[in-house]
Amino acid sequence: MQPVEKTPAILEQIRPFEAFHGLPDSDLEWLIERAEYVLYKEGENLFYPHMPVENMQVIVDGEVIARIQQGNEFNELGTWSTGYITGLLPFSRMKEALAHGTALRDTYILQLNKKYFTEMVSVSYEMTQNLVAQMSNRIRDFTSTRLQNEKLMSLGKLSAGLAHELNNPASSIVRNVEELYKRTHQTPERFKRVISMRISAEQTDQVNDILFSKIKATRPMLTLLQRESKKDDLLDWLEDRNVENAEVIAETFVEFGLTEDDLETINDILQGKDLDGILPWLESTLNLEQLVCEIREASSRIAHLISSIKSYTHMDRSKDGERVHIEDGINTTLVMLKHQLKEKSIVVEKDFGENLPKILAFQGELNQVWTNLIDNAIDAMDTGGKLTLKTYAKRDRVFVDITDNGPGIPEEVKSKIFDPFFTTKSIGKGTGLGLEVVRRIVEHHKGHIEVESVPGKTTFTVCFPVV
Numbered sequence: 472m473q474p475v476e477k478t479p480a481i482l483e484q485i486r487p488f489e490a491f492h493g494l495p496d497s498d499l500e501w502l503i504e505r506a507e508y509v510l511y512k513e514g515e516n517l518f519y520p521h522m523p524v525e526n527m528q529v530i531v532d533g534e535v536i537a538r539i540q541q542g543n544e545f546n547e548l549g550t551w552s553t554g555y556i557t558g559l560l561p562f563s564r565m566k567e568a569l570a571h572g573t574a575l576r577d578t579y580i581l582q583l584n585k586k587y588f589t590e591m592v593s594v595s596y597e598m599t600q601n602l603v604a605q606m607s608n609r610i611r612d613f614t615s616t617r618l619q620n621e622k623l624m625s626l627g628k629l630s631a632g633l634a635h636e637l638n639n640p641a642s643s644i645v646r647n648v649e650e651l652y653k654r655t656h657q658t659p660e661r662f663k664r665v666i667s668m669r670i671s672a673e674q675t676d677q678v679n680d681i682l683f684s685k686i687k688a689t690r691p692m693l694t695l696l697q698r699e700s701k702k703d704d705l706l707d708w709l710e711d712r713n714v715e716n717a718e719v720i721a722e723t724f725v726e727f728g729l730t731e732d733d734l735e736t737i738n739d740i741l742q743g744k745d746l747d748g749i750l751p752w753l754e755s756t757l758n759l760e761q762l763v764c765e766i767r768e769a770s771s772r773i774a775h776l777i778s779s780i781k782s783y784t785h786m787d788r789s790k791d792g793e794r795v796h797i798e799d800g801i802n803t804t805l806v807m808l809k810h811q812l813k814e815k816s817i818v819v820e821k822d823f824g825e826n827l828p829k830i831l832a833f834q835g836e837l838n839q840v841w842t843n844l845i846d847n848a849i850d851a852m853d854t855g856g857k858l859t860l861k862t863y864a865k866r867d868r869v870f871v872d873i874t875d876n877g878p879g880i881p882e883e884v885k886s887k888i889f890d891p892f893f894t895t896k897s898i899g900k901g902t903g904l905g906l907e908v909v910r911r912i913v914e915h916h917k918g919h920i921e922v923e924s925v926p927g928k929t930t931f932t933v934c935f936p937v938v
Contacts, residue, residue, distance in 0.1 A: 528558035533578025640769035851877030
């Protein structure tokens with residue numbers, strides 16, 4: 472920034488500006504006389520985050536881009552050109568800048584220090600009024616942009632978690648379908664070997680009884696050492712009888728709990744014949760059973776996640792308020808944030824009251840409350856933390872306590888946490904609107920929210936009236 476000599480042309484330049492429209496020249500001359508006239512070279516910063524703001528800045532000629540940092544990227548808030556007024560405005564409570572403002576070309580600025588604001592009210596009430604209107608427009612536009620950024624950041628977190636949760640069952644389905652395809656193409660050859668065997672209907676029934684008893688039974692929970700030991704025993708038994716693909720057969724038989732005694736029983740039923748035909752057929756049947764079960768389980772997980780997404784976003788419900796169980800939204804939100812909880816190995820303890828009355832609410836909005844509060848708790852805790860969720864009723868109200876064992880909220884900032892744009896998170900991790908959104912939603916439901924915090928225990932308590 473460098474000072475520039477003022478010229479009479481400045482008056483002609485600023486007279487058409489929206490904020491000065493219709494003002495007498497004497498008012499504008501007062502402004503020009505008291506303001507600094509400066510030049511910001513292309514690429515130079517007019518302001519940056521946490522920079523104290525003490526001047527109103529009128530862009531006489533030039534162009535400025537405002538950006539806010541999120542993660543490793545800078546997102547554009549807007550481009551301001553000749554006639555735009557930035558910086559501090561009369562009656563504004565802004566103390567420091569929140570974004571980066573950079574000159575896109577050489578930019579000439581009239582800078583009026585805040586010490587002249589009181590004088591401005593008496594000299595030109597109309598100018599002050601116009602500038603306050605400019606401030607209102609700026610707050611509306613800026614809040615809208617930041618709210619959108621907050622939503623996008625939340626959506627990004629949820630999307631990452633859902634992508635991770637969906638990837639595992641989807642990969643399982645693809646893997647098992649490929650194996651199933653391969654196995655079914657082996658079936659004709661095995662079927663030919665089975666039907667060529669000369670075994671009686673009674674023998675077939677006896678072998679089937681063993682097969683289906685293993686399918687219906689609960690599979691054994693084995694340690695790696697136990698599994699390898701049992702597999703080696705089966706492998707020795709199969710190889711002693713020259714059964715082909717003994718390794719594959721032993722692996723599947725161990726999974727379903729078949730033992731050497733079972734194989735001896737089958738051998739006795741078949742009178743020592745046709746083992747090389749019946750055992751591969753048994754293995755194939757059991758393996759197909761396992762593949763189908765895993766595909767069904769993975770499909771069920773995906774269906775459950777999709778159901779949770781619909782419930783969370785309230786896609787299948789009316790946009791009007793309705794009577795809801797408060798725990799439903801909390802449980803759905805936990806599913807949506809499962810990846811973040813798992814990533815930090817956070818233990819979730821639920822203490823939900825019995826027979827809680829329903830409340831009249833917009834479920835989609837309540838889910839925003841639980842998402843922001845639980846997400847903040849996760850951020851606050853170290854790996855292995857503990858999140859406690861408690862619901863209970865008192866008189867005509869339902870309460871929810873969300874407690875984390877993080878470091879706590881410093882006493883000096885506790886009174887500010889529900890203020891717009893206030894955040895203790897580093898740049899790019901939060902916009903400072905999460906708790907402000909929570910407060911507005913709770914108040915919209917005629918509820919109340921408060922916080923108690925000491926090191927090792929922070930509890931947000933939300934209460935709603937029972938209607």
